[in-house]
Amino acid sequence: MSTPTPTAPKATTPSPVSPAAGSALASTQGKTTIADGVVAKVAGLAAREVNGVYGFGGTAARAFGAITERIPGSRSxxxxxxxxxxxxxxxAVDLTIVVEYGVAIAELSRAIRRNVIGAVEQMTGLEVTEVNVDVVDLHLPDEEDDAPAPAPARVR
Structure with a gap:
């Protein structure tokens, strides 16, 4: 006479739902959509973490960003x-960056891709198919920022 094999107790937590259409963002219980702006912010923050990235956008975009940061209530x-x-x-992500002088651009691009892909995939569940890096300027150590200086106070 053999002894019965014990059965595993039923789990109290729900079992994982098999994703519909092969995505972690869709299941039989619903669908999650992520706005382009959310993915862009995640990608931008991840790229900023990489040493050697001085800034983003062309000269006009950087100047406009510097001005809007000074306006009370605005957010960069x-x-x-x-x-x-x-x-x-x-x-898919496209980055327009300014590189610090002396940084190996090919290595910097690889590091940016690694960081952006890791952050976007981890935070959103989306597969990143490509990260294009467009280097538009080189920041020299003795250059002043391209942003205009703040206007002097008129009232003292």
């Missing part, structure tokens, strides 16, 4: 110089 945009295309399961 973490997605300046970042554009994305977001589908149901995938995203």
């Amino acid at each position: 945009s973490a997605s300046q110089g970042v554009s994305v295309e977001v589908g149901e399961r995938q995203a």
